[in-house]
Amino acid sequence: xxxxxxxKISTICGAAIAALLAVTVAAPASATGExxxxxxxxxxxxxxGKVLGYFAEWGVYDRNYHVKNIETSGSxxxxxxxxxxxxxxxxxxxxVGDTYAAYEKAYDAAxxxxxxxxxxxxxxxxxxxxxxxxxxxxxxxxxxxxxxxxTWSGGFAQAxxxxxxxxxxxxxxxxxxxxxxxxxxxxxxxxxxxxxxxSCDTSGAAALKNLASALRTKFGSKLVTAAxxxxxxxxxxxxxxxYAGAAQYFNWYNVMTYDYFGAFAAQGPTAPHSPLTSYAGIxxxxxxxxxxxxxxxxxxxxxxxxxxxxxxxxxxWTGVTQSAPGGAATGAAPGKYEAGIExxxxxxxxxxxxxxxxxxxxxxxxxxxxxxxxxxxxxGKISYAxxxxxxxxxxxxxxxxxxxxxxxxxxxx
Numbered sequence: 422x423x424x425x426x427x428x429k430i431s432t433i434c435g436a437a438i439a440a441l442l443a444v445t446v447a448a449p450a451s452a453t454g455e456x457x458x459x460x461x462x463x464x465x466x467x468x469x470g471k472v473l474g475y476f477a478e479w480g481v482y483d484r485n486y487h488v489k490n491i492e493t494s495g496s497x498x499x500x501x502x503x504x505x506x507x508x509x510x511x512x513x514x515x516x517v518g519d520t521y522a523a524y525e526k527a528y529d530a531a532x533x534x535x536x537x538x539x540x541x542x543x544x545x546x547x548x549x550x551x552x553x554x555x556x557x558x559x560x561x562x563x564x565x566x567x568x569x570x571x572t573w574s575g576g577f578a579q580a581x582x583x584x585x586x587x588x589x590x591x592x593x594x595x596x597x598x599x600x601x602x603x604x605x606x607x608x609x610x611x612x613x614x615x616x617x618x619x620s621c622d623t624s625g626a627a628a629l630k631n632l633a634s635a636l637r638t639k640f641g642s643k644l645v646t647a648a649x650x651x652x653x654x655x656x657x658x659x660x661x662x663x664y665a666g667a668a669q670y671f672n673w674y675n676v677m678t679y680d681y682f683g684a685f686a687a688q689g690p691t692a693p694h695s696p697l698t699s700y701a702g703i704x705x706x707x708x709x710x711x712x713x714x715x716x717x718x719x720x721x722x723x724x725x726x727x728x729x730x731x732x733x734x735x736x737x738w739t740g741v742t743q744s745a746p747g748g749a750a751t752g753a754a755p756g757k758y759e760a761g762i763e764x765x766x767x768x769x770x771x772x773x774x775x776x777x778x779x780x781x782x783x784x785x786x787x788x789x790x791x792x793x794x795x796x797x798x799x800x801g802k803i804s805y806a807x808x809x810x811x812x813x814x815x816x817x818x819x820x821x822x823x824x825x826x827x828x829x830x831x832x833x834x
Contacts, residue, residue, distance in 0.1 A: 470806070471728055471813030472833050473502040473675065475567070477820065478522050478548060483758060486820035488551035489534050494826040496819060497559050499833035504608050504648075504675075505552065506818075508568040510576030513583055514590025515568050515607075524549045524599065534558065549600045556603065565644055566595050567608035574612040575620045581628040584635035592639045606644025607636060608675070613650050614662040629662045633670035648675040651730065653712025654705065665720040673726045675815045676717065678710035682792075683736035684753035684761030691748045693792035694736040697780030697802055702747045709779060710802075714809060724810040729802060731814055733821030733828050735768045735784075735793030736761055744785040746778055746792075754789045764821040765828060768793055780805070799831035 474496065480486040491497045509516040517523050524547040530538040534554035539546045545553070556562055568591065569577060580587035595604045612618035614629040622628075629647075636645045647667070652658035668674065682692035682704060690702075696709040703709065710729065718724055738761070740751025753761030763771075772791050774782035780801050783792045794802070806814050814832050822828045 470811070471501050471673070471815070472499055472829070473504060473728060473813065473815035474500055474829065475504045475506050475816070475818035476548075476552075477506055477818050478519055480818075480820045481522050481526065481548065484820045487528075487532060488548060488555055489528075489532055490824075491819060492534055492555060492558065494822065494824055494829075496822070496826045496829045497555055497562065499826065499829050500559075500562060501813070502563045502565065502815075503552070503819075504565050504567040504815075505548070505604075506567040506608075507570040507573060507610065508566055508594070509573045510569050510580055511573070512576075513579045513586055515566075515587070515594045517594070518573075521547070523547050545599050549603055553600065553603045563605040563644065564603060565606045565608045565646060566604050567610050567648070569610040569612065569648075571612055571619055574610070574618050574622075577609075577611045577614070577628075577632070578622050578624055581614075581624040581632055584632045585639075587632065588635040588639035591636070606640060606646065606672075608644075608646045608648065609636070610648040612648075613658050616650070616658040616661040626661065626663050627666075629664065630667040630670070633667040637670040644672050645670065646672050646675065648677055651676050651678040651681075651710065651713035652707070653709065653716050654707035657707065659713065659716050659720075664717060665722050668722045668726055671726065673728055673812050674717070674722065675728050676710075676713055676730055677817075678713060678730040679732040679817070680736070681705070681708040684738050684750070687738075687750065687752045689738055689741070689748060689750040691738055691741055691743070691746050691750060691783075691790045691792075693746060693779055693781045693783055695730075695732050695781050695792070695794060696778070697805060700746075700779040703779070711805075714811070725812045727809075727811050729806045729811055729814045731794055731799060731802060731816040731828075731832060733765050733794075733816050733818060735763050735765065735772075735791040737763065737772075737789055737791035739789050741785065741788055741790040743790075744775065746783060748790065750790065754791065763791070763793075765793055765795075766821060766823045769795070769823070769827075794828070796827055796831040799828060800834065803832060803834065 509518050526547040527539040534551050650658035679695040683694050692704050698711050699709050737754035738750035739754040741748045756763045772784045772786040774784045781798050782795045
């Protein structure tokens with residue numbers, strides 16, 4: 422997911438669009454590698470692949486983005502899955518990230534999915550109750566609770582020491598009687614097993630597989646998924662853990678094919694943060710989506726268990742004079758919530774795309790340089806996912822889209 426959230430993007434010709442619409446993604450393999458998914462895990466829209474979006478728990482604050490917005494934007498009818506993020510990983514188990522946002526915040530009738538206000542004595546309020554109401558409107562929609570993320574991945578080191586205890590803790594939380602039936606499974610976002618993220622993990626190459634096995638044993642036929650690194654370099658993060666061995670226990674992987682480049686390298690060079698392919702002058706070989714997908718497939722992860730990641734935001738620099746990628750910069754471009762990052766819904770008019778490279782768009786406006794995906798570049802990425810036989814696509818995250826869901830419409834096609 423975007424670093425923003427961890428405190429935690431050319432025109433496609435008519436023939437290409439027609440071909441895109443005609444191709445069908447293969448049905449995802451099961452957690453055990455069989456052709457069919459385990460009982461109870463079939464998607465409502467399996468024939469067109471998974472369309473999974475992250476809903477950020479903290480979005481109800483500064484972003485003023487609520488579960489009702491998923492409905493009013495038209496996004497709910499296009500989604501097959503929602504990952505509710507993030508729960509914390511602490512003391513070897515799963516815990517609620519923000520209890521107020523999750524189940525205490527009261528919604529009035531205008532803010533509620535079904536137009537019914539929360540009462541003072543309601544046993545369940547907040548995001549989880551709103552998700553419950555959204556599922557009632559869209560019975561085929563599946564919701565997973567995602568744990569970890571950039572900030573809270575450090576807790577997985579302790580969890581990995583006793584996988585069974587971790588799995589039991591998470592199962593009990595997800596199936597708490599207060600929200601029984603809301604969640605269809607668990608997603609773990611470990612950044613990164615046996616490698617470095619916000620902190621460095623030394624749990625060993627087998628830790629992810631062991632954790633996955635325990636989760637599958639505990640959760641049975643419910644969904645068990647993971648967001649994983651998209652580092653396609655030789656000897657990089659994909660090589661640090663047994664992703665192939667763990668895949669037998671996961672229904673699928675959300676491959677985080679974004680955040681490759683950004684103003685965390687303050688002086689540049691400017692580069693698209695979510696390149697689909699390599700290109701002349703790419704700052705790091707192997708830092709592009711196709712490299713990660715091919716590496717995972719070569720290790721034996723079924724293509725149908727891989728979802729391509731798309732960012733609903735851009736990354737940008739300031740102090741840039743060169744329009745094409747590869748220019749020098751003086752620092753991060755200003756962003757509404759965090760320097761160097763901005764939502765698509767704001768960038769599309771504030772700094773419109775001026776070119777494309779490696780299957781994504783970039784924009785030069787004044788001294789700022791941004792890269793992000795547009796509906797047109799997303800169409801190309803979805804075409805790629807179908808050609809590769811991937812299980813679908815996912816995106817980080819819902820609040821970055823326009824109020825009428827421009828980007829998710831492109832993903833769902």
